[in-house]
Amino acid sequence: MFIFLLQSLLLCFSPPIKVGLFLRQVRFIGAQSLVVILLTGAFSGMVLGFQGYYSLNRFGSEAFLGPAVGLALIKEIGPVISALMVTGRAGSAIAAEIGIMRISEQIDALELMGLNPLRYLVVPKLLAAILSVPLLTCIFDVIGIIGGYLIGVKLLGVGSGVYFGEMANYVDMKDVLEGLWKSLSFSVIITWVCCFKGYYTGIYTGFGAEGVSRATTQAVVTTSVLILLWDYVMTSLLF
């Protein structure tokens, strides 16, 4: 599994890169995940707005709602939920698509043409995810902060200037970068695991429709667990 990742990463730096396939994947992994990211981002921010306000209110610290929402979203919730959403929407489809290509011998056909299947099937997805997932995370964060603003400021009466002013005071560039590093590493995990599970459909999961279904389930479950596990590792390293 690690050799698969290593080979794919090395191919990212050795031309030719299939630009058409890359752009198609940016649309699939990035643009087409936008709606789900906007929805989950908005509701996550709104829930944080409520929870944060009622928790801080106990200590008379509602003024810190802005930094609480901002830090939670930017450092933790944004990268993790974005990655989980992309896994569910695009990762499962990636595993199924490559799995079907495996069982219908399309990958064998590529190999027999003397072409490296990883260059066509994995590298464009890997590069597209590296570009798209951090961008989706940024969008998630912004929408989440707006969601928190709507609840905290418009509904519960925290001052607008206080919400954004305190957020600016307490959220540093270091926090933003921490979130971006996380989402960058999650993007690699998503494509690595989902492509691997699809690519080796048949060997580890059995052939036929059942094999593809099993590969897809394994891809989503393994990726989700790895994202949470790696989030813990990164959080403990970056603090």
Place this chain on the structure above:
Amino acid sequence: MIRLESVHKRFGSLEVLNGVSFEIKKGELVALLGGSGSGKSVLLKHIAGLMKPDSGKIYINGAEITSLTKKELEVVRKGFGFLFQGGALFDSLTVFENVAFPLKEKTKLSKEEIEGMVFRYLELVGLKGAEEKYPSQISGGMVKRAALARALITDPKIMLFDEPTTGLDPQMSLSILNLIGSVHKRLELTGIIVTHAIPTVFRITKRVLFLHNGKVAFDGTPKDLMDSQEPIIRQFLGEEED
């Protein structure tokens, strides 16, 4: 050109290839026959280097391919063509794009040259007019013909056909086999055809291998096969003759 020495392959408890040995000379076109599940497709995949045997050796042009690295195998495969049982067309590409794919990726031909060749090969296999269709929009037989065009368009030196006529009507089967026969003569390609189209396939092949219980049970001319009194061959021919 192609030589197999005591090739064994087992999937779990099932021994699919049980010491297969034969040699095919340059320019020879051989029909590989056998009952369903007798290991014909598995054998082709071994020759193409897509599967590795548990034991035994496979020589292509004198190179023993079971011990080659992926890169070395790519070089050996350059002169290979393979028609897969299900066609293995890329389902995200149109028929035209599928046939053009190996030329686009592996040659420096101009767009116009590729276009000309693709149209010519599609006409040869009777697929004129289906260029813009996706594999999911055409019949199984058409998929097979498009795959044949894709396999032949690079003028391979060794061609492996895995059931090229399955799913085709008798007339189209005959025209596909004739096409394979004419390409074989024109390019002097070495080939193996796995097929159930008996005796039609004997119009273009002079040698037949019959696989039974993971071994080559018969190796001879089509006439010898038809005259054979071996019970397993009589039984097989009784089932397959069209």
